[in-house]
Amino acid sequence: MSVNAKDLQTGSNDPLWVRTTVITISVTFVALMLVLPLGVIFYEAFRKGLSAYFKAFQDRNAVRAITMTCLAAGIAVPLNLIFGIAASWAIAKFNFRGKGLLIALIDLPFAISPVISGLIYILVFGMQGWFGKWLEAHGIQIIFAVPGIILATIFVTFPFVARELIPLMQEQGSEEEWAAISLGANGWQTFWRVTLPNIKWGVLYGVLLCNARAMGEFGAVSVVSSNIRGGTNTLPLHIDALYNDYNSVAAFAMASILALLGVVTLVGKSLLERKLEQESISSLESKTTEVS
Amino acid sequence: MSNNARSKAMLPGFRLTMGYTLLYLSLIVLIPLSALFLKAATMDWNDFYETITSRRVVAAYRLTFGASLIAALINTVFGALVAWSIVRYRFPGRQLLDAIIDLPFAMPTAVSGIALMAIYAPTGLIGKHLLPYGIKTAISPLGIVIALTFIGLPFVVRTLQPALEELDGEAEQAAASLGANRWQTFWRIIVPSLMPSLLTGFTLAFARALGEYGSVIFVAGNIPMKTEIASLLIISKLDDADVPGAAAIAVVMLSATFLILLVVQGIQWWSQRMTGRA
Numbered sequence: 180m181s182v183n184a185k186d187l188q189t190g191s192n193d194p195l196w197v198r199t200t201v202i203t204i205s206v207t208f209v210a211l212m213l214v215l216p217l218g219v220i221f222y223e224a225f226r227k228g229l230s231a232y233f234k235a236f237q238d239r240n241a242v243r244a245i246t247m248t249c250l251a252a253g254i255a256v257p258l259n260l261i262f263g264i265a266a267s268w269a270i271a272k273f274n275f276r277g278k279g280l281l282i283a284l285i286d287l288p289f290a291i292s293p294v295i296s297g298l299i300y301i302l303v304f305g306m307q308g309w310f311g312k313w314l315e316a317h318g319i320q321i322i323f324a325v326p327g328i329i330l331a332t333i334f335v336t337f338p339f340v341a342r343e344l345i346p347l348m349q350e351q352g353s354e355e356e357w358a359a360i361s362l363g364a365n366g367w368q369t370f371w372r373v374t375l376p377n378i379k380w381g382v383l384y385g386v387l388l389c390n391a392r393a394m395g396e397f398g399a400v401s402v403v404s405s406n407i408r409g410g411t412n413t414l415p416l417h418i419d420a421l422y423n424d425y426n427s428v429a430a431f432a433m434a435s436i437l438a439l440l441g442v443v444t445l446v447g448k449s450l451l452e453r454k455l456e457q458e459s460i461s462s463l464e465s466k467t468t469e470v471s
Numbered sequence: 472m473s474n475n476a477r478s479k480a481m482l483p484g485f486r487l488t489m490g491y492t493l494l495y496l497s498l499i500v501l502i503p504l505s506a507l508f509l510k511a512a513t514m515d516w517n518d519f520y521e522t523i524t525s526r527r528v529v530a531a532y533r534l535t536f537g538a539s540l541i542a543a544l545i546n547t548v549f550g551a552l553v554a555w556s557i558v559r560y561r562f563p564g565r566q567l568l569d570a571i572i573d574l575p576f577a578m579p580t581a582v583s584g585i586a587l588m589a590i591y592a593p594t595g596l597i598g599k600h601l602l603p604y605g606i607k608t609a610i611s612p613l614g615i616v617i618a619l620t621f622i623g624l625p626f627v628v629r630t631l632q633p634a635l636e637e638l639d640g641e642a643e644q645a646a647a648s649l650g651a652n653r654w655q656t657f658w659r660i661i662v663p664s665l666m667p668s669l670l671t672g673f674t675l676a677f678a679r680a681l682g683e684y685g686s687v688i689f690v691a692g693n694i695p696m697k698t699e700i701a702s703l704l705i706i707s708k709l710d711d712a713d714v715p716g717a718a719a720i721a722v723v724m725l726s727a728t729f730l731i732l733l734v735v736q737g738i739q740w741w742s743q744r745m746t747g748r749a
Binding site: 193198204219222269270273281284288293294300303309330337353357391395416422434437440446 | 481482483487500501506510559568570573575576589620678685689705706717721728729
């Protein structure tokens with residue numbers, strides 16, 4: 180009996196009925212579990228017609244929620260981007276003890292549930308927390324206000340850029356940076372002209388995912404924000420409030436923006452993954468030609 | 472510059488980047504997180520114990536763990552089929568299927584929550600057809616399982632994909648040429664080599680489900696003792712201004728999550744030793 184390994188790998192050796200069954204079950208499951216919920220959002224949003232859909236955006240609270248969401252993401256994403264670049268430079272370009280532990284600590288926020296992510300800031304800045312009394316005496320409000328929302332957003336999106344850049348920069352090594360330094364470039368010049376062009380797609384990838392989560396976070400911000408509508412509501416919180424008011428069309432209209440953002444994120448992610456794969460192959464090729 | 476000199480020399484920027492990394496990490500993550508454990512530590516042991524063993528809290532733990540476990544099992548079975556289809560077969564729409572797997576990562580949980588409610592509520596697209604048969608999908612533990620299955624699927628598929636790609640067919644070919652039939656090859660060659668990834672994917676999906684909030688609360692109905700998950704209970708404690716109570720429940724949930732993620736590390740360490748690869 181002759182069986183080709185390549186046939187096995189592409190499954191062309193599997194009987195047709197096995198292939199058909201497995202593919203049918205997979206596609207049905209994904210269609211039912213993932214595609215249907217996505218489709219339903221747009222169906223519900225446009226159910227009462229276009230004018231009802233657009234009316235939802237003329238509401239003052241809707242505009243405020245969109246502004247608030249953009250503000251939170253606009254602060255959280257750049258801060259986590261700077262952190263991600265600094266952390267990956269320190270981790271990928273130098274050797275030191277406890278590197279594994281540091282990487283694990285950076286990943287920590289991914290392991291913590293959204294509600295607990297909000298809770299920890301209440302324990303620090305809330306009335307029963309460490310600085311609550313002091314903050315109140317000085318008239319500063321963090322919890323149930325905009326700073327709390329921003330802090331919670333920073334926390335839940337903390338690892339996105341760093342986790343993308345650390346393996347990428349480790350893979351690329353430091354040869355090119357050393358070359359730049361030996362040619363007389365200083366640290367900043369080396370970073371801007373050598374490192375950044377090499378990691379730009381990775382940076383974009385991290386920022387894309389970071390932004391999607393920052394704009395969509397619900398659990399953590401709902402813990403630290405008061406539910407006064409129009410006050411400190413983000414888009415996901417506004418959706419929750421509208422839905423609980425039985426204002427279904429408006430809730431789904433708001434949800435459709437975030438769903439659209441999700442789809443754009445997925446498309447961008449696929450494109451960037453292809454780009455990153457190509458670069459990794461071409462950099463491998465250039466390295467092997469250097470050796471030979 | 473010679474290699475010898477380079478091993479002693481360093482690229483610039485270590486102190487700046489490392490200092491900033493540690494500062495930012497401490498301010499945003501480590502100090503606030505330690506506040507949780509310190510809060511729980513300052514609680515009277517009896518209060519702490521009473522909080523985490525009260526009937527309502529235990530019911531919430533049981534529901535959260537049970538529903539997460541079932542959802543992770545469903546995802547392991549279907550996720551394995553999906554990953555197998557994407558890696559092993561070529562069919563139209565394969566790349567689209569591959570891209571759409573990450574949808575639960577990209578969709579905000581509140582959006583998923585109201586979408587699932589529109590499908591599974593008693594008046595929803597699917598819910599209204601199941602209600603006559605006495606199956607209540609939303610506002611029941613079943614609805615919670617559905618939501619947790621939704622958010623957990625990518626973890627299983629994305630963990631299995633690289634492992635499947637690495638399975639190059641040579642061992643299968645060898646088994647087949649030695650006279651093993653397809654079924655024997657599947658159980659003796661494919662399943663054992665995928666076991667570490669299956670376990671890792673299952674555990675990651677399970678850990679994620681334990682802490683999920685947004686997508687669940689819409690479909691759960693949140694009836695105390697019946698469909699109230701642990702995350703929601705933390706919020707209702709906060710609404711009652713019972714901050715220590717919220718911290719106590721949170722510490723238990725967080726410890727469980729950490730334990731589970733340690734198991735993942737263990738599995739990976741074990742599988743590396745089994746395959747003899749560094």
